[in-house]
Amino acid sequence: MEKKPLGWTNEKISPLILGSWEFGTPSIIDENNAIKAIQRAIELGINAIDTAESYGNGLSETIIGRAISKFKREDLFIITKVSIDHLRYDDVLKASEGSLKRLNTSYIDLYLVHWPNHYVPIRETAKAMERLFNEGKIRYVGLSNFSLPLMREFREHLSKTDVAANELHYNVLFRDVEKEVLPYMLRENIPLLAYDALGLGYLIGRKEVRNEYRWYVLARETYIKNLEPLIEEISSIAKELGKTPAQVVLNWLVSKDNVFAIFNTTKEDHLKENLGSLGWSLRDSDLRRLDEAVKKVTIDYFAR
Numbered sequence: 001m002e003k004k005p006l007g008w009t010n011e012k013i014s015p016l017i018l019g020s021w022e023f024g025t026p027s028i029i030d031e032n033n034a035i036k037a038i039q040r041a042i043e044l045g046i047n048a049i050d051t052a053e054s055y056g057n058g059l060s061e062t063i064i065g066r067a068i069s070k071f072k073r074e075d076l077f078i079i080t081k082v083s084i085d086h087l088r089y090d091d092v093l094k095a096s097e098g099s100l101k102r103l104n105t106s107y108i109d110l111y112l113v114h115w116p117n118h119y120v121p122i123r124e125t126a127k128a129m130e131r132l133f134n135e136g137k138i139r140y141v142g143l144s145n146f147s148l149p150l151m152r153e154f155r156e157h158l159s160k161t162d163v164a165a166n167e168l169h170y171n172v173l174f175r176d177v178e179k180e181v182l183p184y185m186l187r188e189n190i191p192l193l194a195y196d197a198l199g200l201g202y203l204i205g206r207k208e209v210r211n212e213y214r215w216y217v218l219a220r221e222t223y224i225k226n227l228e229p230l231i232e233e234i235s236s237i238a239k240e241l242g243k244t245p246a247q248v249v250l251n252w253l254v255s256k257d258n259v260f261a262i263f264n265t266t267k268e269d270h271l272k273e274n275l276g277s278l279g280w281s282l283r284d285s286d287l288r289r290l291d292e293a294v295k296k297v298t299i300d301y302f303a304r
């Protein structure tokens with residue numbers, strides 16, 4: 001698989017990143033199958049894996065640690081995150097030790113602050129992250145769910161390194177990041193790691209929803225109106241191109257400079273299907289059709 005440059009770093013990683021929240025959720029997938037799924041993704045060319053200390057309370061990291069033990073560590077790019085309630089200086093250091101142990105590795109490639117915490121000074125977290133960088137425990141410092149002002153502020157407190165990525169909610173429908181933070185990141189050559197790339201499946205017309213997602217999807221169903229035309233447009237573009245809807249929505253992301261798409265799957269056929277989002281491009285006319293269809297969807301966060 002052709003790797004993609006990761007912003008200002010000298011790294012190249014797979015344009016698709018394997019997510020792992022589900023791998024830390026035993027009601028969705030058991031440990032042995034999760035290990036197999038991760039190993040299969042790596043064998044098929046995905047070298048970047050996204051996890052967090054909070055996924056399954058560390059279980060996701062533990063499973064990844066087991067899964068990657070049969071591969072060369074330097075061929076992989078492991079991303080994990082420190083939780084919102086561990087952002088005091090000493091807590092960051094402690095949390096990283098836990099992640100290193102569970103991942104069974106001596107370094108984390110990219111260590112993200114999972115969510116900003118407005119009760120902890122940004123400087124304090126940034127200094128702790130930089131210490132981990134200086135000690136070689138993490139290769140790059142990154143953020144997740146950080147707005148433009150908070151991202152700027154965080155960068156001001158780093159002196160030896162810079163923010164190497166921001167992981168954000170971004171897909172064909174949810175494009176808020178395009179207003180402010182993404183243009184800034186593109187100017188600064190800082191990559192965006194997009195989560196919710198498939199909208200948990202609802203963007204591609206998937207009807208059945210896992211119990212574990214139910215609350216999330218219900219919340220969305222109350223504030224997203226008129227989604228059907230977008231799902232139909234994605235599906236008809238897919239048909240014309242001989243692709244699948246999942247491939248269209250993933251391609252929409254990975255065709256952009258400095259944007260990487262995170263997805264999660266428990267199934268080998270979905271994994272292979274998602275890999276088929278690489279190596280081709282949507283036509284300009286497809287992009288315009290998607291833009292038009294998105295305009296028809298209404299998102300009302302105050303809907304009840």
Ligand SMILES: NC(=O)c1ccc[n+]([C@@H]2O[C@H](COP(=O)([O-])OP(=O)(O)OC[C@H]3O[C@@H](n4cnc5c(N)ncnc54)[C@H](OP(=O)(O)O)[C@@H]3O)[C@@H](O)[C@H]2O)c1
Pocket residue numbers: 018019020021022050051114144145167168195196197198199200201204206210246262263264265266267269270271273274
């Ligand atoms: N930084 C953050 O705050 C944050 C927030 C949310 C998520 N994340 C990261 O992003 C990862 C992905 O989470 P997400 O919320 O973005 O979920 P997602 O990947 O958009 O959706 C996952 C769902 O899509 C289904 N799926 C995958 N490929 C499919 C295909 N080709 N056809 C039909 N269904 C398909 C999976 O079911 P099957 O198992 O049946 O394929 C699963 O139910 C997480 O694991 C996590 O690593 C980060």
